[in-house]
Each structure stands twice: as structure tokens, then as C-alpha cells.
Amino acid sequence: MGWVLLVLVSAGLGAVPLPSYRHQLATEEWYRVSDLIDQGLADDAIDRATRFQRQVSPDARLEYLTGLAWRRAGNDRRAERHYRRAVEMDPEREDAWYDLGELLVAQNRLDEAEHAFSQVARLVPYGTNSWLGPWRLAEVAAHRQDPERFEEHMREALRRGFSFRQIEGLPNWKAFYADPVMRDSVEKLVTVYGDRRTLDTL
Secondary structure (H helix, E strand, C coil), X not given: CHHHHHHHHHHCCCCCCCCCHHHHHHHHHHHHHHHXXXXXXXXXXXXXXXXXXXXXXXCHHHHHHHHHHHHHCCCHHHHHHHHHHHXXXXXXXXXXXHHHHHHHHHCCCHHHHHHHHHHHHHHCCCCCCCCHHHHHHHHHHHHCXXXXXXXXXXXXXXXXXXXXXXXCCCHHHHHHHHCCCCHHHHHHHHHHHCCHHHHHHC
């Protein structure tokens, strides 16, 4: 039986490929680097991720963590560089797209932020976090003072499981509610799909 299995593996017939050794090493390194970030050791995390990629293999997951560490260290320019490198290496990394979008919104680079959050909405269409992409797209629309697009994206976020409790007390939503262009849309959606008491926090 063992020999037959060996032949099948050698011939590539019906065999399940073994995981890449480098991929396994990178996975283990990801946990180590992530722990360093959680401990507030951004510099150590950056050094470790950089050294691994230089000595072993480039890895999109470690590029993302490097960007996250730079963001925690307050260097948005370097964070953006690594987030972008992560999605170039692996366009399916929704975590890198999301954090890149957040960084771009903070800089009022709304076209680029919209693209990033559109990728999140595409990559995570189902599940407990699937509302994140449409929600952030709605916020981009609110920054642009576009009530129609805002409502469209918020309804999609609600369809995917969003709750207006998520926005209670948020500074950007206070600004949306105070904006005469956006106020009616915010009030209407919260009243219909949420709890009017949420408006008291804005």
C-alpha cells in the first residue's frame, strides 16, 4: 500500500500536495512577529519580519505585519509601502486592503480608499465580518457628501449583518450627523434599521 501511494505521489495522480516548507516556516514566523506587535515591540517585529524575508523567503503575510508595526510606530508612509507590497504579492489579503484603506481615509485620499475597501467587500462577501467593506465604503461616500451612495452601501452592510451600535459615539459619525448634507440620511437609516437612542451618542 505504501509503495502504491508513493507511485501515485510521484506521478501526481490523485495526490494531495504537501504544504511548502517555506510556507510553514513563514506561518510560524507570522505568529512570532504578531506576538511582538501585541507586546508593543514594533521595532523588534519589523526587524524580525525583515530578516526572515531577506534570509528565507518573501511573504505577503509578513509584509502586512511589517506595515502594521510601522503604523503602530507612527510611520504611515512606511506602513503604506508595506501594505501595498503585501497586496501586490497576494491580492487576496483582505487584512492588508482594509488597513491600507483606513490609512488612506485618514489622509483624505478617498479614491484610493474606495478601491481598497471595494477589495475588502469583494473578498469577504459572507461571514461575521462581511459588513466591514460596505460599511467603510459608506463612510467614504459620507466624506464625499454623497447621500445616495452612502445609503446604498449602508443597506448592503446591514444586509451582511451590520448593527448601528457599531457607530455609537464615533467621531467621524458625529461629523456625518452634524453635516447638513448627510444628516437626513444618517437619521433615516438609524431610525429605520437601528435604535433612535444611537443618535443621542452622535
